[in-house]
Amino acid sequence: MSAPRLPSLIVTASPHVRSADSTPRIMxxxxxxxxxxxxxxxxxxxxxxxxxVLAASLGAVATERxxxxxxxxxxxxxxxxxxxxxxxxxPGMPLWMAALGGAFGIGFGKIVWGxxxxxxxxxxxxxxxxxxxxFPVAITTWPTPGGSFWTLKGDLFAFPFTxxxxxxxxxATPLGLLKFEGKATEALPLLLGTxxxxxxxxxxxxxxxCGAYLAWKxxxxxxxxxxxxxxxxxxxGVIHGIDPSRPDALFMLFSGGLMLGAVYMxxxxxxxxxxxxxxxxxxxGVGVLVVVIRxxxxxxxxxxxxxLFMNALVPFIxxxxxxxxxxxxxxxxx
Amino acid sequence: MPFPDTIVLPLxxxxxxxxxxxxxxxxxxxRGDPVGLADGFxxxxxxxxxxxxxxxxxxxPHPDGTMAQAVRIAVDRYAPQLPRPRxxxxxxxxxxxxxxxxxxxxxxxxxxGAAFPTHVKLAPPKDHVVHTLIINGAECxxxxxxxxxxxxxxxERVLFGIRVMMHAMGVPRCVLGVERNKPxxxxxxxxxxxxxxxxxxxxxxxKYPQGAExxxxxxxxxxxxxxxxxxxxxxxxxxxxxxxAAIGEVFETGLPLIxxxxxxxxxxxxxxxxxxxxxxxxxxxxxxQCDGVTADAAEVIIGGPMMGQAxxxxxxxxxxxxxxxxxxxxxxxxxxxxxPCIHCGRCLEACPVFLNPSLLGDLARVGHLDAMRxxxxxxxxxxxxxxYVCPSHxxxxxLFQSSKAALRRAAAGVA
Numbered sequence: 084m085s086a087p088r089l090p091s092l093i094v095t096a097s098p099h100v101r102s103a104d105s106t107p108r109i110m111x112x113x114x115x116x117x118x119x120x121x122x123x124x125x126x127x128x129x130x131x132x133x134x135x136v137l138a139a140s141l142g143a144v145a146t147e148r149x150x151x152x153x154x155x156x157x158x159x160x161x162x163x164x165x166x167x168x169x170x171x172x173x174p175g176m177p178l179w180m181a182a183l184g185g186a187f188g189i190g191f192g193k194i195v196w197g198x199x200x201x202x203x204x205x206x207x208x209x210x211x212x213x214x215x216x217x218f219p220v221a222i223t224t225w226p227t228p229g230g231s232f233w234t235l236k237g238d239l240f241a242f243p244f245t246x247x248x249x250x251x252x253x254x255a256t257p258l259g260l261l262k263f264e265g266k267a268t269e270a271l272p273l274l275l276g277t278x279x280x281x282x283x284x285x286x287x288x289x290x291x292x293c294g295a296y297l298a299w300k301x302x303x304x305x306x307x308x309x310x311x312x313x314x315x316x317x318x319x320g321v322i323h324g325i326d327p328s329r330p331d332a333l334f335m336l337f338s339g340g341l342m343l344g345a346v347y348m349x350x351x352x353x354x355x356x357x358x359x360x361x362x363x364x365x366x367x368g369v370g371v372l373v374v375v376i377r378x379x380x381x382x383x384x385x386x387x388x389x390x391l392f393m394n395a396l397v398p399f400i401x402x403x404x405x406x407x408x409x410x411x412x413x414x415x416x417x
Numbered sequence: 418m419p420f421p422d423t424i425v426l427p428l429x430x431x432x433x434x435x436x437x438x439x440x441x442x443x444x445x446x447x448r449g450d451p452v453g454l455a456d457g458f459x460x461x462x463x464x465x466x467x468x469x470x471x472x473x474x475x476x477x478p479h480p481d482g483t484m485a486q487a488v489r490i491a492v493d494r495y496a497p498q499l500p501r502p503r504x505x506x507x508x509x510x511x512x513x514x515x516x517x518x519x520x521x522x523x524x525x526x527x528x529x530g531a532a533f534p535t536h537v538k539l540a541p542p543k544d545h546v547v548h549t550l551i552i553n554g555a556e557c558x559x560x561x562x563x564x565x566x567x568x569x570x571x572x573e574r575v576l577f578g579i580r581v582m583m584h585a586m587g588v589p590r591c592v593l594g595v596e597r598n599k600p601x602x603x604x605x606x607x608x609x610x611x612x613x614x615x616x617x618x619x620x621x622x623x624k625y626p627q628g629a630e631x632x633x634x635x636x637x638x639x640x641x642x643x644x645x646x647x648x649x650x651x652x653x654x655x656x657x658x659x660x661x662a663a664i665g666e667v668f669e670t671g672l673p674l675i676x677x678x679x680x681x682x683x684x685x686x687x688x689x690x691x692x693x694x695x696x697x698x699x700x701x702x703x704x705x706q707c708d709g710v711t712a713d714a715a716e717v718i719i720g721g722p723m724m725g726q727a728x729x730x731x732x733x734x735x736x737x738x739x740x741x742x743x744x745x746x747x748x749x750x751x752x753x754x755x756x757p758c759i760h761c762g763r764c765l766e767a768c769p770v771f772l773n774p775s776l777l778g779d780l781a782r783v784g785h786l787d788a789m790r791x792x793x794x795x796x797x798x799x800x801x802x803x804x805y806v807c808p809s810h811x812x813x814x815x816l817f818q819s820s821k822a823a824l825r826r827a828a829a830g831v832a
Binding site: 091092093094095096097098099100101102104105106107108109158198199200201304352353355356357358359362401405406407408409410411412 | 559631635641642643644645646715716717718720722723724725726727728729730743745747749750751756757758759760761762765766768769770771772773775776793796799801804805806807808809810812814815818
């Protein structure tokens with residue numbers, strides 16, 4: 084019996100074991116799950132889609148590298164912001180604008196708040212909101228899907244601050260057609276994603292599948308997308324029932340950026356509620372606002388503003404939905 | 418395990434006041450002789466766990482990381498280690514007060530880890546009616562199996578201890594809560610159940626922290642103990658199954674609590690085992706008994722991996738409340754890297770008492786102690802569930818433990 088030899092002992096506070104998951108693992112898993120969505124965008128819009136996503140991502144990542152805390156690129160959150168922003172842009176958007184949007188999203192959407200975990204608004208959507216107000220024409224110029232993979236659409240290589248001279252064939256999005264021309268879109272192209280729109284928003288079924296995978300991995304909270312989609316379906320279904328000239332629930336669900344927003348934007352952990360009850364409330368709020376903006380607002384699409392508006396309410400939702408602490412049930416014996 | 422050469426008995430081994438010294442350097446003690454006496458009602462005596470000579474009385478490393486007054490005994494290698502002949506108390510004839518006194522004199526404390534003096538719980542305040550005695554056999558900490566072994570190997574002793582307690586407290590009903598993953602323990606206890614007492618064995622869901630007192634009461638009775646109140650407010654007293662077996666032993670042999678079952682486990686250990694260990698055995702002797710540690714062993718924890726205390730050296734002794742010793746290898750220890758809170762909410766889902774650890778963690782880092790108190794920091798039992806699930810690896814338990822200590826200091830300063 085000899086005394087055990089120990090080179091040096093590690094002393095940490097309890098718990099001494101922990102689950103294998105980590106924040107970078109969650110973030111990179113989200114990045115990985117976006118690959119099929121980007122691929123779908125490339126399938127519909129060709130290499131232009133890839134270039135737009137790449138430009139937005141570079142803008143976001145470079146800004147994080149320059150202004151972020153040391154090593155913060157490794158957590159993967161800047162890459163998500165860039166990818167998501169790129170997916171919300173038209174495939175023919177000038178690349179310098181996409182990159183500027185990524186830089187704005189990270190710089191003013193995240194870093195000025197204090198970096199990861201501190202921001203109130205979704206950085207990707209803030210970047211898009213900036214682009215929408217700065218370049219309202221470019222961000223609503225939708226190239227027609229199809230054509231050769233290598234066809235460059237729109238004004239991808241326009242120089243900064245020149246007036247784009249677009250000779251590309253453009254089309255309208257299903258929501259634009261509805262709002263400005265009163266035309267409906269067939270269900271099948273909507274489901275498949277062969278309509279006009281942003282790089283990554285048309286392939287609703289692909290986004291749903293990727294979201295289901297993330298939810299199964301517990302890397303996104305399923306309550307938020309379910310709450311948003313159910314609310315949109317319910318509210319628009321009721322309105323369609325009262326006034327059949329209004330779009331039906333299926334159209335509302337699969338048009339515009341709703342799928343991308345519900346699955347990937349609203350579920351951003353940093354800018355959504357921490358309580359499960361709060362997540363239901365948050366999702367319902369987004370859903371109602373989407374329908375209201377789409378049907379009665381001046382814009383054809385309302386997902387971005389709906390989510391940004393509800394982002395601002397998250398601290399209040401959190402406060403109002405705190406869990407009941409064990410042993411404080413009303414009417415318990417005291 | 419065989420008796421080691423040295424036994425170190427800290428006078429502070431239990432919740433409440435430390436024992437007062439009653440031996441001097443050079444004294445010879447027999448196995449079972451007191452070396453410290455109870456200091457008031459909320460205290461218990463400490464007994465020598467081996468015959469030998471007191472060689473030193475002074476500061477010695479305590480498993481909690483501090484130093485404590487301790488009695489060091491050089492064990493007499495040639496002593497037969499038989500306890501002095503002693504009276505075995507005949508429990509049937511004793512009044513409740515006498516049973517409480519006998520349990521206190523035997524130095525019995527909660528063997529589940531907290532080491533709260535057992536006799537105090539046997540004498541509940543007179544203005545409360547206790548209708549159910551709950552025996553905690555959940556043993557939810559990973560790795561630890563000492564209660565499990567107790568239930569499998571000494572079911573009669575456990576049930577005898579329950580009989581004495583029910584007699585002393587006048588409690589009509591007893592429930593033994595055992596996690597479902599210990600079917601052999603459930604079978605052994607069910608087999609040994611007496612016909613004349615209302616005792617049931619209740620299989621419990623396997624989850625951490627099922628063995629926490631308030632969780633167990635909720636699982637057994639469906640009632641939540643009100644925040645800030647004691648179990649007796651809902652008519653319940655909880656005892657750890659090891660403590661009950663210790664009471665059984667007191668009334669079988671008359672021996673005080675001088676040894677206990679300790680789980681020695683973990684990948685960093687060559688030969689994991691459950692051992693009957695004399696209280697006061699040093700960690701180094703205990704690990705040597707298990708053939709020592711592997712080359713990659715890096716962290717030695719007294720207690721379980723969720724709530725236990727990491728040791729800086731192997732000098733600390735096994736105490737009455739030492740449930741186990743876990744040795745982790747380097748790759749199992751947690752990294753020091755911490756990421757910012759991303760408000761994923763997993764800690765809220767994990768917290769057994771429904772706190773908001775994410776918010777409390779933010780408040781702790783900016784030192785808003787009053788706000789933490791308003792958000793029920795006092796209800797946190799430091800189970801570690803939040804820190805376990807946190808993907809950003811924020812040391813939430815540690816923040817809460819130090820905040821609780823800061824609040825206690827502030828309260829003491831005001832008073």
